[in-house]
Amino acid sequence: MCARREVILEAALEVLADRGFKGTSIDAVAERAGLTRQGVLHYFPSKKRLLLEVLELRNRLARENLADRRVGEDWAGDFAEAVAFEQHHPSLARVHSVVMAEAVTGQEPARGYVRDRCRTLQDHLAEHLAARYGDRLPSGLDTRTGATALFALVEGIHQLWLADQDxxxxxxxxxxxxxxxxLGSDTGPPVCEDSAMPAVKG
Incomplete structure (x- = not known):
């Protein structure tokens, strides 16, 4: 990735985490990055495009953090590591939380992004759980309920930690x-494609 583009994304991550999409301006990102407004727009022609690229940056960093793990052999450990990683990088957790909050109030593009992401992740989780365990998890939950519970657990943990980091x-x-x-003591299902959540790899 172009070094200047990376600088802009890192600056946008910080600004978006502090101000949300509505409160963020291209000028604020440019100032944080030490560039002109046109310098930012050269790489990111709209604020929406910049937000989506920041969210992809978050996913990429999460993937890279798990690169040394044999993801899927210890599914519980993979998710625990993903949570620990964001606690060590609070801007990543905050920008996700801000986008979730804006989605709840109906703001776009957050609403569309979060709706599609939530549906996709739960579908992938359910598919992989079913492939591994059949209709029921070792705990007795059906796979769709288990997928929703797992997704809600990770999302909720992020919110609890952000509200009280001490x-x-x-x-x-x-x-x-x-x-x-x-899941019992059995190994977890294979990795999927969203980086924010290791089992659905995010």
């Missing part, structure tokens, strides 16, 4: 323990 430091371990109950 609170429970065991959140990654909480994720590991809950997944161990859901």
């Amino acid at each position: 609170g429970d430091e065991r959140y990654p371990e909480v994720v590991r323990e809950v997944l161990s109950v859901l």
Whole structure:
């Protein structure tokens, strides 16, 4: 990736995490990046395009963090590591939380992005759980319910930590323990394609 483009994305990540999409301006990103407005627009012709690229950056960084793991052999550990990674990089967690909040209030492009992402991730989780375990998980939950519960667990953990970053430091371990109950001691299903959540690889 072009070095200047990377600088712009990193600046936009910080501004979006602080201000949200509505409160972010191209001028603010340019100032944070040490560039002119036209310098930013040369690489990102619209604020919407910039937001979507920042969210893809978040996914890419999450993928890279798991690159040294044999993802899928320890599914509970993979999700726990994903949660720990974002706790060490709060801007990544904050920008996701801000986008979720704007989606709840009906703001675009957050609403469309979050709706599609939530549906896609839950569908992929359910498909991979069904491929591995059949209709029921070792815990007794049906695979669709298990996928929704797992998705909600990770999303909720992020929100709890962001609201109180001096609170429970065991959140990654909480994720590991809950997944161990859901899935038993068996290894997890293979990786999917969204980087934000390792089992659906995000």
